[in-house]
Amino acid sequence: IAGITQAPTSQILAAGRRMTLRCTQDMRHNAMYWYRQDLGLGLRLIHYSNTAGTTGKGEVPDGYSVSRANTDDFPLTLASAVPSQTSVYFCASSPGGASYNEQFFGPGTRLTVL
Amino acid sequence: SQQGEEDPQALSIQEGENATMNCSYKTSINNLQWYRQNSGRGLVHLILIRSNEREKHSGRLRVTLDTSKKSSSLLITASRAADTASYFCATAPFSGNTPLVFGKGTRLSVIA
Numbered sequence: 001i002a003g004i005t006q007a008p009t010s011q012i013l014a015a016g017r018r019m020t021l022r023c024t025q026d027m028r029h030n031a032m033y034w035y036r037q038d039l040g041l042g043l044r045l046i047h048y049s050n051t052a053g054t055t056g057k058g059e060v061p062d063g064y065s066v067s068r069a070n071t072d073d074f075p076l077t078l079a080s081a082v083p084s085q086t087s088v089y090f091c092a093s094s095p096g097g098a099s100y101n102e103q104f105f106g107p108g109t110r111l112t113v114l
Numbered sequence: 115s116q117q118g119e120e121d122p123q124a125l126s127i128q129e130g131e132n133a134t135m136n137c138s139y140k141t142s143i144n145n146l147q148w149y150r151q152n153s154g155r156g157l158v159h160l161i162l163i164r165s166n167e168r169e170k171h172s173g174r175l176r177v178t179l180d181t182s183k184k185s186s187s188l189l190i191t192a193s194r195a196a197d198t199a200s201y202f203c204a205t206a207p208f209s210g211n212t213p214l215v216f217g218k219g220t221r222l223s224v225i226a
Contacts, residue, residue, distance in 0.1 A: 042218035105156030
């Protein structure tokens with residue numbers, strides 16, 4: 001069982017380019033999340049999905065979009081990357097309701113926007 | 115905005131000593147969770163304590179929750195070099211469909 005996988009592991013991207021970070025889980029969890037982690041700012045929620053077909057905005061959603069077409073996949077898209085989106089991005093999932101259960105995290109994607 | 119705030123921001127201790135980290139939060143919660151993050155890795159869930167619980171143990175971990183003070187503490191006893199990591203608290207609001215809110219973390223260094 002892989003748990004949660006993220007791709008790519010790292011990426012250097014030119015400003016203005018479009019980029020999709022991939023996240024796949026094989027645990028059949030209902031809820032999925034995208035966070036960014038920046039030094040000194042901790043973990044901040046970008047978008048989340050409580051179940052397939054639904055999404056919600058987190059603390060820092062601007063410049064990002066998500067979709068949840070099925071249970072397993074939750075891609076995060078940067079339509080036009082900017083340097084302030086340089087960060088480490090973590091995908092996570094949880095079995096049931098958004099906050100009643102523990103979250104399982106992927107290994108992260110390190111993104112640098114130049 | 116982040117609800118959980120960990121204290122201290124950084125902690126350095128000798129192997130064998132106990133490490134205590136604190137978390138304060140602002141609004142009522144359903145539960146509070148502690149996570150660990152090794153450098154360059156994703157977070158790993160350690161323990162969940164519900165609002166009607168006051169103390170919980172898991173191996174060398176002891177978590178307390180004081181809802182009247184809106185605070186929690188994580189105690190790691192007999193620390194090991196392998197405990198070196200960042201530790202985060204996360205608060206779960208009462209609404210089941212509202213995601214966890216993570217604090218900024220405490221960076222623990224255990225010196226062998």
